[in-house]
Amino acid sequence: MEIRHDGGALKWILVTICFIFLAVFLLLPLGYIVATALGKGIEAYINAITDEYAIKAAMLTVEATIWAVTINTIFGIAAAWCLTKFAFSGKKILSTFIDLPVTVSPIIAGLIYVLTFGRQGALYSYLDSYNIQIIFAVPGIVLATIFVTFPFISRELIPVLTAQGTDEEEAAALMGAGTFTIFRKVTLPHIKWALLYGVVLCTARAMGEFGAVSVLSGHLRGKTNTLPLYIELLYQGYDFTGAFAASSLLVIMAVVVLILRLVLEQKGKKNLDIRK
Amino acid sequence: MNDYVVLKNINKHFKDFHASKDVNISIPKGRLAALLGPSGSGKTTILRMIAGLENPDSGDIIINGRVVNNIPGSERGIGFVFQSYALFRYMTVYNNIAFGLRVKKVPEKQIRERVKELLSLISCEGLDDRFPSQLSGGQRQRVAFARALAPNPQILLLDEPFAAIDAKVRLELRTWLKEMITKLHITSIFVTHDQDEAIEVADDIIVTNLGRVEQSGTPQELYSRPATPFVAQFIGNSIPVRNFDKFRFFEKDGEDVTAILRPEFVRVFKKGENIQFSKSAEEAVVEDIIFRGSNMEVRVRLHDNLISSSRSINEPPVDIGEKVDVFIYRLFVIDGDRIQLVHNPSLKQESVFI
Ligand SMILES: Nc1ncnc2c1ncn2[C@@H]1O[C@H](COP(=O)(O)OP(=O)(O)O)[C@@H](O)[C@H]1O
Numbered sequence: 291m292e293i294r295h296d297g298g299a300l301k302w303i304l305v306t307i308c309f310i311f312l313a314v315f316l317l318l319p320l321g322y323i324v325a326t327a328l329g330k331g332i333e334a335y336i337n338a339i340t341d342e343y344a345i346k347a348a349m350l351t352v353e354a355t356i357w358a359v360t361i362n363t364i365f366g367i368a369a370a371w372c373l374t375k376f377a378f379s380g381k382k383i384l385s386t387f388i389d390l391p392v393t394v395s396p397i398i399a400g401l402i403y404v405l406t407f408g409r410q411g412a413l414y415s416y417l418d419s420y421n422i423q424i425i426f427a428v429p430g431i432v433l434a435t436i437f438v439t440f441p442f443i444s445r446e447l448i449p450v451l452t453a454q455g456t457d458e459e460e461a462a463a464l465m466g467a468g469t470f471t472i473f474r475k476v477t478l479p480h481i482k483w484a485l486l487y488g489v490v491l492c493t494a495r496a497m498g499e500f501g502a503v504s505v506l507s508g509h510l511r512g513k514t515n516t517l518p519l520y521i522e523l524l525y526q527g528y529d530f531t532g533a534f535a536a537s538s539l540l541v542i543m544a545v546v547v548l549i550l551r552l553v554l555e556q557k558g559k560k561n562l563d564i565r566k
Numbered sequence: 567m568n569d570y571v572v573l574k575n576i577n578k579h580f581k582d583f584h585a586s587k588d589v590n591i592s593i594p595k596g597r598l599a600a601l602l603g604p605s606g607s608g609k610t611t612i613l614r615m616i617a618g619l620e621n622p623d624s625g626d627i628i629i630n631g632r633v634v635n636n637i638p639g640s641e642r643g644i645g646f647v648f649q650s651y652a653l654f655r656y657m658t659v660y661n662n663i664a665f666g667l668r669v670k671k672v673p674e675k676q677i678r679e680r681v682k683e684l685l686s687l688i689s690c691e692g693l694d695d696r697f698p699s700q701l702s703g704g705q706r707q708r709v710a711f712a713r714a715l716a717p718n719p720q721i722l723l724l725d726e727p728f729a730a731i732d733a734k735v736r737l738e739l740r741t742w743l744k745e746m747i748t749k750l751h752i753t754s755i756f757v758t759h760d761q762d763e764a765i766e767v768a769d770d771i772i773v774t775n776l777g778r779v780e781q782s783g784t785p786q787e788l789y790s791r792p793a794t795p796f797v798a799q800f801i802g803n804s805i806p807v808r809n810f811d812k813f814r815f816f817e818k819d820g821e822d823v824t825a826i827l828r829p830e831f832v833r834v835f836k837k838g839e840n841i842q843f844s845k846s847a848e849e850a851v852v853e854d855i856i857f858r859g860s861n862m863e864v865r866v867r868l869h870d871n872l873i874s875s876s877r878s879i880n881e882p883p884v885d886i887g888e889k890v891d892v893f894i895y896r897l898f899v900i901d902g903d904r905i906q907l908v909h910n911p912s913l914k915q916e917s918v919f920i
């Protein structure tokens with residue numbers, strides 16, 4: 291869509307600024323990552339990314355991401371559904387609390403869990419008697435990741451569900467359809483693209499989380515180091531090839547997610563035509 | 567009694583707002599009833615309570631002799647046509663109509679026959695694979711109608727079924743819907759804020775105002791014997807007249823007493839044309855003339871009231887600014903909650919002269 295036809299000069303200035311901005315802040319560093327990662331030859335790179343700890347860190351990142359995305363998908367759908375389809379007291383409060391994680395610094399988020407589940411926390415002795423460890427262990431990392439990616443899915447769904455209203459669900463319910471059938475046949479087709487988009491955003495954010503996870507992880511190499519933490523560790527140890535090689539793994543994962551996002555956006559647009 | 571749908575002393579609040587106040591309704595089997603009232607008067611709320619989409623705070627909802635307050639809407643034998651149709655937008659027309667049958671686990675072969683039958687009933691053959699967004703307003707409405715009818719409900723509820731359709735198609739659909747419902751002999755209730763629609767389509771009209779039922783009855787009853795001032799105002803082209811005691815022969819006992827005048831209560835004569843009521847007519851000036859096809863609406867100014875009347879196009883025409891004789895046959899006199907039809911007292915006297 292053309293906004294204006296005459297502003298040739300303005301248009302080019304803006305486009306140029308955008309490209310320079312992208313080049314300086316994104317492409318240059320990305321190129322630098324690749325260059326440094328491959329700086330000592332392809333062999334060193336392959337060694338770095340097939341390092342036992344690198345693979346373990348990548349696996350842990352994937353694990354934490356899967357947990358966070360799964361749990362936040364379930365929670366996000368439930369929250370969005372009840373916020374948009376029912377009237378109840380405390381709705382405003384719930385809605386505000388969902389947004390909390392994006393407004394609070396991730397470090398604080400990490401500290402909240404340390405205080406809650408750590409040695410000085412009220413729940414510690416109780417959990418300890420069941421031999422459940424949260425702080426400086428995988429559950430802590432998963433918890434932190436869930437916390438910081440909490441609102442991503444519900445926030446994508448709420449506008450779509452609000453726009454749809456409740457008529458279709460009511461119509462289905464009056465014909466005797468159960469809650470699950472209504473969700474599957476009426477609501478889900480409607481929120482499908484928004485949901486997938488939310489999942490993509492949530493995945494991207496979960497993979498890259500550093501702050502909250504850093505507080506809770508304890509940095510045990512091969513046990514509680516996620517990729518971002520592992521990169522930090524290598525970097526602090528002046529292992530630039532290793533750090534940038536591991537970074538390139540994270541970048542590749544991010545690019546895959548970005549491409550997914552593009553595809554979903556296109557599909558979502560086509561879908562818009564059907565629902566008019 | 568063979569009253570099929572009965573609401574007894576129904577009350578409903580939304581938080582502090584009293585949306586239904588002591589509502590009593592009864593609709594005989596097979597009748598087509600209209601809930602008529604201004605926007606916000608609680609019509610949709612009543613319909614939704616019958617369907618089980620809202621629960622009354624108190625009172626009984628009785629369908630076919632059985633109190634259904636605690637029975638879910640899906641087991642009340644109800645088909646519901648929503649105001650905005652609420653067609654499933656990600657399903658084809660076929661799947662929309664089939665939905666209720668699939669939920670009831672009807673064999674697919676029977677479903678196919680039923681959908682086909684309904685599509686031909688609503689003259690939408692061949693639209694099976696369209697999505698709702700690919701239909702015209704009228705088609706959507708008919709598909710919503712077919713979807714509601716598919717599981718063979720005993721009661722059909724329609725919320726403002728014509729509101730979203732342009733004026734021209736609306737008239738067609740009204741007639742169509744009335745024919746359909748009469749043919750199917752299904753007890754039906756539809757909501758409307760348009761009195762013409764209610765009068766034309768419904769067997770019975772239930773007039774609502776501010777959460778109350780003001781009056782129920784046939785269109786003729788409401789028209790000729792309004793039970794409350796509101797109904798007298800709302801039905802017909804009624805205009806309020808405060809100073810009706812200025813009209814010759816009419817008297818007013820009390821400051822707060824007002825009156826309502828309808829066009830058919832008034833006669834406008836050309837000068838010299840009036841023989842019968844020569845003594846009791848009053849002179850007025852024509853302010854406006856509107857051509858209404860079969861007749862002319864003539865508006866005259868009488869004691870500061872702009873009064874409408876109609877003249878047949880077969881009568882000699884009057885012009886704007888012309889002095890005419892106006893005779894008022896009768897009017898509704900309103901004193902608080904009471905309403906009374908008062909005839910022009912001179913009618914008795916003059917008949918003596920004829
Ligand atoms: N779910 C609801 N929550 C709060 N108020 C409502 C709700 N539904 C209806 N109302 C109120 O009840 C009144 C009657 O509404 P409704 O039955 O929809 O009127 P109508 O259909 O006659 O226009 C309106 O003032 C409306 O604001």
Ligand SMILES: [Mg+2]
Pocket residue numbers: 606609610611757
């Ligand atoms: Mg309504």
